[in-house]
Amino acid sequence: MLLRILSILFPLFAITAVGFVVGRRLKPDLSHANRLNMDVCTPALVFGALASKEFHLDQYLPLLGAAFLVIAGSGLVGWAVARLAGIDPKTLVPPMMFNNCGNLGLPLAVLAFGADALAPAVVLFTLSNLLQFSFGTWLLDHHARLATAWRSPSVLAAFAGLAVGVAGVALWPPLLVAIRMVGEIAVPLMLLALGVRMAESRITAIGFGVFGAALRPAAGMALAWVAARLIALPPREEALLLVFGALPPAVLNYMLAERYGQEPDKVASMVLIGNLATVVFMPLALAVALGVALPP
Template sequence: MLIRIVEILFPLFAITALGYFVGRRVKPDLSHANKLNMDVFVPALVFAALANKAFDVSAYLPLILATTLMVVGSGLVAWAVARVAGIEPKTLVPPIMFNNCGNLGLPLAVLAFGEAALAPMVVLFMVSNLIHFSFGAWLFDHRVNVFPVWKVPSVMATFLGIAVSLTQFEVWPPLLTAIRMLGEISIPLMLFGLGVRLAGSRIDSIGFGLFGAVLRPVVGMALAWAIMLVIELPPREQALLLVFGALPPAVLNYMFAERYGQEPDKVASMVLIGNVAAVLFLSIALAMVLD
């Protein structure tokens, strides 16, 4: 079991570590590459996963509900913890609500459970993204217009892919192959970009960062277990939900905190320490779900 877990996690953290090393030594500007990834490659990955006759969106409704409950429930728990601990809720709540389901979650699902796990993981990813770009932005600024969330390329690709699946429209196979090939660029680029971004982060609040880094997967896995008691899911989706719960805070939380001036140094500490601690928590989650 230990060897299998190492074999699953090693490629993820090896590519991330390489990105971190290059980020420290070379300090490359990946802003254009990251924009291309979010605007072209990730949408291609999402569309290719959803736009096939085997994808039935109605079959994923329980998973959509479970994911929504997990994200919202994590936020409520974080808000309660923040009030009790005297922490500014806007600093703690987003990193606990929104995990690294893109950079780590998508490749981890494929490595651990095979290509068949990509579509349900994309469902988890898109539910989290929709809430992050709408409610997550509103949380920082109640005056923000959440309508542009529908213009996010990965969101547009989601609805287009679902529409193709529902209508049983057959995309020309060579075109679908080209889209799938573009999507395959996104996963290693996300991991490498994650490492480069972490290389530019600072740890100014070690205690606070460690607190958030532990709270995120503990709350996530506990909620996943509780939700699975009331919502019946297939075994693979149960495993993905538990792994989803164990993921660390998303790097996007730091970008939001920096944009809105919400203690970005503390959030950066949670993100950096959380992604390092993910080696432990993802190992625990995989040990719980692998046969």
């Protein structure tokens, strides 16, 4: 089991470590590469996974419901803890709700559960993205226009892919191969960019960062376990949900906190320490997922 977990996590940590070293030595400006990844590569990945005759949205409705419970429940836990600890809920709640299901979640799903896990992982990623660009943005700024969520390239690609899949349209195979090839760029580039960002970031609010970094996966895994008891899921999807619950905060939380002036230093510390803490929490999550939800 330990060797299997190591073989799953090593590629993720290795690519992120390469990005960290590159960030330290070369200090590259990845702003254009990140924009290209978010506007082209990631939408291609999402579309390619959903625009398939084998993909049927209705079979993932229970997973969507369980994931929504995990996301909403994490937000409620964050709100309650923030009120008790005297923390601004707008600072703690978004990183609690919206995890790194893109940079880490997508490659982790494929490495841990096989290529067939990409479609349900993309479903989780799409749900989280849609909620973050809508409710998450509104939470930081009640005057924000929620219509921006529908203009996100990844969300548009998800709806386009679902439309093609539901309609049963068979895309020309070479076209689908080309789209998927572009999509395959997204995951390693995400991991490299994560490493570079970690090299560039500074940890200031260490206490808050450690506290939030531990609270996020602990609450998420507990809520995922409860959600899986309430909503019956196939074993692989239950395992995927457990890993989803344990993921660290998404880097996008810091970007939005900086944009809306919501204590970005604290959010950056929680995001950075949370992603570093995956060395501790992710092996535990994988052990539970592989040992309980997917017994040998």
